[in-house]
Amino acid sequence: MGVITYTDEYTSTIPPARLFKALVIDAHILIPKLLPQTVKSIEIIQGDGGAESIRQITFAEGSQFSTVKNRIDELNEKTYSYKYTVIEGDALADKLELIVHEVQFEATTEGGSKNKMTTKYHTKDDLVIKEEEIKAGKGKVLGMYKVVEGYLLQNPDAYA
Numbered sequence: 001m002g003v004i005t006y007t008d009e010y011t012s013t014i015p016p017a018r019l020f021k022a023l024v025i026d027a028h029i030l031i032p033k034l035l036p037q038t039v040k041s042i043e044i045i046q047g048d049g050g051a052e053s054i055r056q057i058t059f060a061e062g063s064q065f066s067t068v069k070n071r072i073d074e075l076n077e078k079t080y081s082y083k084y085t086v087i088e089g090d091a092l093a094d095k096l097e098l099i100v101h102e103v104q105f106e107a108t109t110e111g112g113s114k115n116k117m118t119t120k121y122h123t124k125d126d127l128v129i130k131e132e133e134i135k136a137g138k139g140k141v142l143g144m145y146k147v148v149e150g151y152l153l154q155n156p157d158a159y160a
Contacts, residue, residue, distance in 0.1 A: 001097055004121040004129055008138060009114060010145065014152050016105035016113040020080040021159040022148050024103070028055065034147050038063060050075050054087075065090045073100075080105035095129060097122040117141075 012019060022030055028042035028049075040058045047053025053072045059065050068089030075082055086092060086099040100120040105113050119138075121129055152158055 002123045002126050002128075004123065004134075005118065006121075006134060006138070007116065007118045008142075009116050010142070011108065011112060011114050012149055013110070013112040014149055015111060016080045016107050016115075018152055018159045019113055019115065019149070020077070020082070020105050022152060023145065024075065024082045025049075025077070026159070030148065030151075031144065034151055035144060036060065038144075045069075047072070055084075057089075068092075095123055095127045097124055115145075 028044060032039045032041050038060055040060045041056075043056050043058075045054050045056045049055075049072070051072055051074055055070045055072065057068050057070065059067065066089075068091045069087050070084045071087050073083040073085055082101075082103045084101055086096075086101075092098065099122070102118045104116045106116070108114055121134070123129060
């Protein structure tokens, strides 16, 4: 098994507490509401939504994927850190054993946030993932992030 690691960093004018609550804590409520054309539902199918819980994401009809299951490895509301592993679903295809995402939201001096994400793709055998495939996945995550950020900017009392 090989491991391919990518890191990204985004900045936002939204404070980390609001982004964390919207994108992580209440994702199962907010994401399907804001992106129904992409995400049909996010259900907590095991646990209480905290560490060791399993979330199943069901994508809308016509999407590239049908479902994925994520195991929440770490969820810290004080440090705004979140780590989860994609453990099952067609996003893994026949190339990946699992995908580990680590997200950290940090406050900036301007009152917004700097958001760091590290993604580790654990490949089956020595298979190689094409750069285009990784960029496509990153683009989808950034698109979701921007939709939630836009919602929070338009609704300053939401998740305040």
